Amino acid sequence: MAEYLPYAGTNAIQEAVIGVHFQSNFPSSDVDQARSVAEADFKAIFPRSEDIHEAQLKIDNTNQETVRIGGDRAFRRSGFQMIKTGSDGKPSRVLRMVTNLLTVHFMEYDRWAPTLEASLRYILTILPRLDLVGNALQAFSLRYIDRFTFDGYPDDAKASFLIKDESSFVTKQCFSAGPFWHCHSGWFGTLGDNSRILNQLNIGSSMIDNAPTVTIDHNMICKMERLHNTVESFQDSSGGKNVDFKASLNCLHKMNRDTLSDVLVEDMSRQIGLVT
Amino acid sequence: MIAHDTIASYPTPAIFHPKITIGGDFNANQTEREMLQEPGSLGRFNAFRGEYLDVANTAMHCATLFVVDSSILENTYDQPSRWTLASQSRMSPTFRLIARLVDLFETPENIRWPSMTWPVKSAFEDARVFITKLPLAHIPEPEIQFADDGEINFLWIGRNVHIDLGFYGTGAYSYFGCNGDGQEIQDENVLVSEGLAQSIKNFLTA
Numbered sequence: 001m002a003e004y005l006p007y008a009g010t011n012a013i014q015e016a017v018i019g020v021h022f023q024s025n026f027p028s029s030d031v032d033q034a035r036s037v038a039e040a041d042f043k044a045i046f047p048r049s050e051d052i053h054e055a056q057l058k059i060d061n062t063n064q065e066t067v068r069i070g071g072d073r074a075f076r077r078s079g080f081q082m083i084k085t086g087s088d089g090k091p092s093r094v095l096r097m098v099t100n101l102l103t104v105h106f107m108e109y110d111r112w113a114p115t116l117e118a119s120l121r122y123i124l125t126i127l128p129r130l131d132l133v134g135n136a137l138q139a140f141s142l143r144y145i146d147r148f149t150f151d152g153y154p155d156d157a158k159a160s161f162l163i164k165d166e167s168s169f170v171t172k173q174c175f176s177a178g179p180f181w182h183c184h185s186g187w188f189g190t191l192g193d194n195s196r197i198l199n200q201l202n203i204g205s206s207m208i209d210n211a212p213t214v215t216i217d218h219n220m221i222c223k224m225e226r227l228h229n230t231v232e233s234f235q236d237s238s239g240g241k242n243v244d245f246k247a248s249l250n251c252l253h254k255m256n257r258d259t260l261s262d263v264l265v266e267d268m269s270r271q272i273g274l275v276t
Numbered sequence: 277m278i279a280h281d282t283i284a285s286y287p288t289p290a291i292f293h294p295k296i297t298i299g300g301d302f303n304a305n306q307t308e309r310e311m312l313q314e315p316g317s318l319g320r321f322n323a324f325r326g327e328y329l330d331v332a333n334t335a336m337h338c339a340t341l342f343v344v345d346s347s348i349l350e351n352t353y354d355q356p357s358r359w360t361l362a363s364q365s366r367m368s369p370t371f372r373l374i375a376r377l378v379d380l381f382e383t384p385e386n387i388r389w390p391s392m393t394w395p396v397k398s399a400f401e402d403a404r405v406f407i408t409k410l411p412l413a414h415i416p417e418p419e420i421q422f423a424d425d426g427e428i429n430f431l432w433i434g435r436n437v438h439i440d441l442g443f444y445g446t447g448a449y450s451y452f453g454c455n456g457d458g459q460e461i462q463d464e465n466v467l468v469s470e471g472l473a474q475s476i477k478n479f480l481t482a
Contacts, residue, residue: 005371007368007369007370008368008370008412008413009370009407009408009411010471013413014366109413110411149370151375209371211371213368
C-alpha cells in the first residue's frame with residue numbers, strides 16, 4: 001500500500017537550524033573576526049569557506065504585463081559561510097553568518113544531543129569575537145524542516161495518511177482538499193519568566209521530485225526578555241533568570257517534539273522515534 | 277527598511293505587513309530578465325514572514341529582492357523559507373532508494389536475463405520495509421541489485437568496507453561484511469522488522 005515515507009529512513013528531518021540573532025546587521029569588522037576564528041578552529045569540519053554577497057532590487061508592477069526593476073544593483077559582502085559537504089557533494093552542515101544572523105544548519109541530522117553540542121561549540125566560539133556592546137543579542141531560534149514523500153500515485157495522496165484528523169494544528173479543510181494543500185499558522189509560547197517564543201508552523205503538501213511531499217516547517221524564535229551585551233549573560237540567562245542557553249534550546253526542541261506528536265499519525269510518530 | 281529574514285522582523289508588525297520580501301539565487305552575470313525567467317529565481321514567497329535567500333555554490337551570488345506589489349507573483353506556499361538550505365531541493369534518500377527498488381522490480385519481462393530467477397513479491401516487500409528502517413541521515417545509501425537466484429541485494433562498497441545483505445522474502449535477511457582491517461561480520465535470519473543490524477551500522481559509521 002502506498003504511504004508517506006520519512007525523508008531519511010528512520011528520520012524525517014531534512015534540515016535543522018540553530019541560530020542567534022543580533023539587533024542589527026554585522027559590521028564588516030565582526031564578519032572578518034568571526035571568519036578568522038571559525039576558519040582557524042573549524043576548518044577540519046567545514047573545509048569550504050566563502051563570502052556571501054547581497055544586492056537589493058526593487059520590483060514594481062507597471063500594470064502593463066511588465067515589471068520595472070530598479071535599485072542599487074551593486075553587490076556588497078554581507079557575511080560568510082563555511083560548508084561541510086556530504087557524500088553526494090551537497091552541503092551536509094553549514095555555519096553561516098549573514099546580515100544579523102549567526103546560524104548552524106544541519107542537513108544530515110542524526111540526533112539532538114550531538115546537534116546541540118556541535119551548535120553550542122560553534123556559536124560560543126564565535127560570540128566572544130563579536131562586538132556585543134555595539135550590536136547586542138536579541139533572540140535565538142531553533143527550526144526544523146521535516147519532509148515526507150508519498151510513494152503512490154499522486155492523486156491518491158491525502159492528508160489523513162500522515163496527519164491526525166484531531167490535530168489542533170491543521171485545519172479540517174486540508175483533509176478534504178486532495179493531494180495538495182497547505183496550512184500555515186503561528187502563535188506565541190513562553191519560556192522562563194518573560195521570554196516569548198514565536199512559533200511559526202507551516203505545513204503543506206506539494207509536488208517535490210515528482211512526488212506529493214508534505215513539508216512541516218516549524219520555526220521557534222525566542223525573543224529574549226532583554227538584550228544581552230556579554231556572552232556570559234546570554235549563556236547564563238538567555239531563557240530568563242537561571243535558564244541558560246542550552247536549557248533554552250532543549251526547551252525549544254521539546255516544543256517541536258510535542259508539536260509534531262500532535263500533528264503526525266501514531267504510526268509515523270513511532271517510525272521516526274517521537275514515541276516509543 | 278524591510279527585514280531580510282524571519283528573525284529581524286519579529287516581533288514587530290512587519291511580519292504581517294502586506295509588503296513581502298522574497299529571495300532568489302542567481303548568477304551575478306545574469307541579466308535581470310534572465311533572473312526573472314529562470315525557474316526558482318524569484319523563489320517562493322511566504323505571506324507569514326519575510327524571506328531570505330540561499331547560495332548554492334561559490335559561483336553564485338545572493339540577492340534580496342523586495343517586492344512592492346505581490347500580485348505579480350504566483351502564490352504557491354509550497355516550500356520552506358528560502359532562508360533555509362532545505363529549499364535547495366535534495367531528494368529524499370528514502371524515496372530515492374524505494375524508487376530504485378520499484379524500478380528494478382518492475383523491469384519488463386522481455387528485458388530480464390532469461391536465466392534469472394526473479395525475486396518474489398515478499399522479497400520486494402521485505403526490502404521496502406527495510407529501507408524505511410535505515411538511518412539514512414547517518415549511513416551511506418546502498419546499491420540495490422538482484423542476484424540470479426531471486427535474492428535482492430543491498431551493497432555498501434567503499435574504500436574500506438564491503439557489505440552484502442540479501443532478502444529472499446522470508447521476513448528475514450542475511451549479511452556478510454568485511455573491512456580493510458580484516459574484520460568480518462555476518463549473520464543469517466535477522467528479522468527485517470529489527471532494521472539494520474548494529475554491527476553493520478558500526479562498520480558503516482566507523
